[in-house]
Amino acid sequence: MNITKKTIGSMAASLCLFTALSGTLSVAHAADTFRPECFSPAPDNKKVISYDKHKGPYKIAFVNGFAGNDWRITAIQGAKAWAARPENKSELADFTVVSVGNDSAAQIAAIDNFIAAGYDGITFTAVNPSAFKAVIKRAAKAGTVLVPFDNVLDTDEIVQVNENQFELGKMKAQAVIDGIKATKGKVEGTVLEVSGLPGNATDRDNHDGMRSVLDKEPGLKVVQVVGNWDAGTVQKVTADAIATNGKFDGVMVQEGSIGALNAMKNAGHPVVPFGGDAGNGARRLLSEGKYPGVTAAQAPVMSSIALEAIVALLDGNSLPQKIFLPIPSKSNADLKEGTDFFPKLPDTFYTTTGYPNCIPVFTPQELLGQTPDNT
Numbered sequence: 018m019n020i021t022k023k024t025i026g027s028m029a030a031s032l033c034l035f036t037a038l039s040g041t042l043s044v045a046h047a048a049d050t051f052r053p054e055c056f057s058p059a060p061d062n063k064k065v066i067s068y069d070k071h072k073g074p075y076k077i078a079f080v081n082g083f084a085g086n087d088w089r090i091t092a093i094q095g096a097k098a099w100a101a102r103p104e105n106k107s108e109l110a111d112f113t114v115v116s117v118g119n120d121s122a123a124q125i126a127a128i129d130n131f132i133a134a135g136y137d138g139i140t141f142t143a144v145n146p147s148a149f150k151a152v153i154k155r156a157a158k159a160g161t162v163l164v165p166f167d168n169v170l171d172t173d174e175i176v177q178v179n180e181n182q183f184e185l186g187k188m189k190a191q192a193v194i195d196g197i198k199a200t201k202g203k204v205e206g207t208v209l210e211v212s213g214l215p216g217n218a219t220d221r222d223n224h225d226g227m228r229s230v231l232d233k234e235p236g237l238k239v240v241q242v243v244g245n246w247d248a249g250t251v252q253k254v255t256a257d258a259i260a261t262n263g264k265f266d267g268v269m270v271q272e273g274s275i276g277a278l279n280a281m282k283n284a285g286h287p288v289v290p291f292g293g294d295a296g297n298g299a300r301r302l303l304s305e306g307k308y309p310g311v312t313a314a315q316a317p318v319m320s321s322i323a324l325e326a327i328v329a330l331l332d333g334n335s336l337p338q339k340i341f342l343p344i345p346s347k348s349n350a351d352l353k354e355g356t357d358f359f360p361k362l363p364d365t366f367y368t369t370t371g372y373p374n375c376i377p378v379f380t381p382q383e384l385l386g387q388t389p390d391n392t
Contacts, residue, residue: 051334055375056326058337059181066176068162070333071137074110077327078131079320080141082124082168083214084116086247087296088272088317090389091367092142092167095318097387098379099325108328111136115391119214121145125152131161138162138327140320146171146218162330166323167315168217176330178323178340182219185313185344186226186271189292192311192348193267194230194237196290199309205236206266209258211244211251213271219315220246223271240265244273248296251276259284267291272315274299275364278306295345295357298364304352312357313346316369318379325375345369 050056050065079096083089093114099105100112113131117123121144131139132155139156143149143165153174156163166178198204210227213220224241231239242258244251251273259265259280267290270277274293279302280286288306293299295314303312319342326336347357354360358368362381371378 064338067335091317094387099321182222183226186223190230196309246272248276255280300358
């Protein structure tokens with residue numbers, strides 16, 4: 018069965034006005050798409066997309082790329098926990114997860130294999146934002162619904178689920194700038210930016226968001242190192258940066274904050290404003306050390322919302338092409354034990370475990386009961 022895409026033209030501001038490609042004007046508010054309280058259109062969304070209804074139960078796959086950090090492990094666990102819930106399990110004829118590494122050719126080959134095997138839907142975290150044009154066409158021809166999340170694609174041809182990555186980076190940088198100003202009375206000194214895995218859209222947009230704040234401060238020097246979203250790598254590059262540059266006046270980490278905090282502790286680095294992620298160990302150390310700043314998260318269980326979107330589309334519903342989920346964040350000063358971090362759980366546990374506007378939040382037991390293995 019070929020997919021029939023229904024696209025309603027371009028959106029005007031927050032009212033979500035859409036103009037049909039034929040030139041006739043129609044109005045579609047967010048409420049005109051399926052479950053707008055969950056699948057909210059991004060401010061610059063330009064399309065509403067729907068497909069012919071498929072016959073269930075559905076065969077769905079998650080093709081992960083890079084799998085070497087706690088975030089990706091939790092994303093896989095979140096997807097499996099979603100598939101294990103009775104209300105979702107009854108919708109699935111098959112659910113499969115594979116991780117292929119940081120190789121776009123391998124990821125495309127895996128997606129093609131699932132398309133050839135007749136899968137109804139595939140979600141993935143794209144290794145490269147611009148390498149998937151051909152596979153999008155092949156999926157459309159085969160009738161397979163693609164919904165990437167997190168590391169999304171530079172395309173408007175398919176529904177994509179994300180948070181505002183630019184705003185996420187901006188939020189961390191602004192908290193650090195505010196902390197420096199509160200301490201010194203002005204913004205000056207040197208800050209450390211620990212970026213993510215090069216070549217990914219998320220890394221690019223987080224970096225651009227941070228620099229949109231930092232570059233406005235002429236008294237500020239920025240030292241950037243590559244942390245690959247991996248706590249071990251982040252710890253090494255932070256330690257090297259401290260050894261080379263001395264103490265920093267603020268630190269921002271895309272992912273793997275516990276590595277930076279451990280490096281700072283080992284080096285006897287003073288407490289400074291810190292913008293980081295929501296890993297359990299990172300939040301614990303930030304709270305214990307009374308670091309000013311913010312933890313803002315790209316919640317890994319976004320994987321489950323991408324799967325929710327696939328099922329919604331397979332059921333024949335309409336969704337915004339570009340979906341932005343809210344950014345879970347909290348001031349470091351307001352972090353509370355038992356609510357925002359959990360000393361009895363592993364440091365690797367990711368504390369933002371759901372989007373309550375979409376689905377019931379996952380319990381730690383649900384997530385930790387799942388393996389990150391290919392299966």
